[in-house]
Amino acid sequence: MNWVGLYNYWIVIFLMMTGFYIVVSQGNLVKKLVGLNLFQTSVFIQYISMGKMPGGTAPIESSAPAVYSNPLPHVLILTAIVVGVATTALGLALAVRIKQAYGTVEEDRIREEDRNV
Amino acid sequence: MRQTHSDKDYQVLQVVAKLLVPYILLFALYVQFHGDFGPGGGFQAGVIFAAGVILYAMAFGLDKAMSLLSPQVLRPLAALGVLIYGGTGVAGMFLGGHFLDYYVLATPPTAGQHLGIFLVELGVGLTVTCVMLLIFFAFAQRAEQAP
Amino acid sequence: MIDIVLLTFLAATAIAVVRHRNLFAVVMLAGIYSLLSAGLFVTLDAVDVAFTEAAVGAGISTVLFLATLALTGPREAVPVRKPYLPMVVVSITGAALIWGTLDMPRFADPQAPIHQHVAPRYIETSPTEIGIPNMVTSVLASYRGYDTFGEVTVIFTAGVGVLALLGIRRKRSSKDAAEKE
Known part of the structure; x- marks a missing residue:
């Protein structure tokens, strides 16, 4: 079995879980948003990794015959x-x-303030 | 950006920004209109253009950037971008095709596709630029007023 | 090879983001993270995406985060609870996902299902059918124009939302400032 072929996915999962961990464990709202960004970027990397073709080039038509990577994930991630x-x-x-x-912007203190009202 | 420093403290930044900004904006336009042939398109051009203006705002102050591209102008332009996109789609319907069908826009059909994609990308670029700049102005103005 | 190095850097940056309490450092690291992922996109042939990620992730979103920090303060409070429960939840989710990847097609496998369905049609016919060489643009604006219309509307709506929440004041004239005093 070719384990090296899964390295990309594992790192993506690691990054995704790091983002997830920041979102659930940290109380600061700005840091939570950074975590969400990390999570989001890991999903982008996952999509783009799936679209890669061996020996492929960017999907722009050239006169020389070439193998193109899959343009569809690029479009989805671009937007x-x-x-x-x-x-x-x-x-x-x-x-x-x-x-x-x-x-x-600390979650705990916001909750306290809510309770005091 | 606050007035604790004099303008002289930013001279290096200002000179470098002055050199870079025109090229960034020109590059954004290239990316916008060359997107059919090379990498690029409305989304990329929009964010690059916005990044250029943001660099200008950071080097020369928010007020100067806001008088260059005032929010009163950007707001309708952001809506206009969506309108161009939707309008291109509706134009296809009026000419006998489906919504967002570019083949009917011109003859031969590939010319119609060219025209349709050009208009749609223009709409995308306009909306993305204006929305990004509006968001930046909204945040930066608040940050400047902060104690 | 380069992508393995870049992926390792990405993982290291992510760990640093978790461990830092100074939010300025966190935001700058997030910018570095975006720039690294843009480099990764280039090696994975997604030049259009790399463009956008470099301008958005390393440029615009960093500036927005910094502007927010100027308003909300750069320090993060020290947490009172020990994060054992989140750690357990995250570990289990991660393990389940890794178990899921064992059934996935290997990286850059030409037989993967993603390469079998619509992509070959786009690659083969779009240069003649649409008449422009950049397939990403033709899929974005023509084949999937409806999607993109939705995306543009989402961006516009998000912009309207930010303006509704924060608002932009008209340019301050000296009169306004005097009134405020």
């Missing part, structure tokens, strides 16, 4: 990156508003 930054910005905007309303 996902830009959508990702737009949604991250929305999350950051929410964090800024939460800071204004509660004076903190």
Whole structure:
């Protein structure tokens, strides 16, 4: 069995779990968003790895005959990156508003403030 | 960006930015309009253009960048981008095809595809640039006012 | 070979992101992480994606994070709980996912299902059918134009959302500033 062929996927899973760990274990909302970004990028790497062809080149037609990598994941991820930054910005905007309303972006202290109300 | 430093402290940054910004913006336009033949397209061009303007804003101050591209102009332009995209689709319907069917836009059909893709990418580029800049301005303005 | 090195760097950067408490360092590391992944995309033939990731991940999103930190403060509170439960959950999920990969086609396998269905059609017919050489552009704007329309609408909506939450004040004239005093 060719274990080296799975190295990409394993690293992707490691990165994904790191992002997941940050999201569930850290209390700071900004750090949580960084974790979400890590998670998101690992998904991008997974998609692009799947589209790779052995000895392939970028999917732009050239006069010389060539093997092209799969263009479909590239398209999906290309749009996902830009959508990702737009949604991250929305999350950051929410964090800024939460800071204004509660004076903190730490989850525990936000919960305390809620309880005191 | 706060006024604790004088402008002279940023001179190196400003000179380098002044050299770089025009080329970044030109490169963004190249990526936009050469996207059919090389790597590129509306999404990439939009973010590169926005990154160029953001560099300008960081080197020369937010107010200068905001008077260059004021939010009042960017807001309608962001909507216009989506409208161009949707309008291209609806135009295909009026010319007897389906929604987003570019073959009917011109003859021969591949010319129609060219035209359709050009318009759609233009819409994408416009919306992405404007939205990214608006988001940046919104954040940066808040950050400048922070105590 | 290069991609194995890059992937290892990515993993190291991710660990550093978890361990740092200073959020400025975390944000800069996230920028490095994005730049590394952009390099990885180039080696995996996704030049269009690499472009976007480099401009967005290392450029725009880092700036947005820094602007947020200026408002919310650069230090993270020391956690009161020990993160044992998250660690267990993450380990189990990761193990399940790794078990899942054992059935996946190996990296760069030309027989993988992803290369069998629509991709060959795009690669073979798009240069003549659409008439432009960049297949990513023709799939993005033409074959999957409907998807892309949705994506553009999402970006626009997110922009509207940010403006609704934060808002941009009109340019401050000296009169406004005087009134504020």
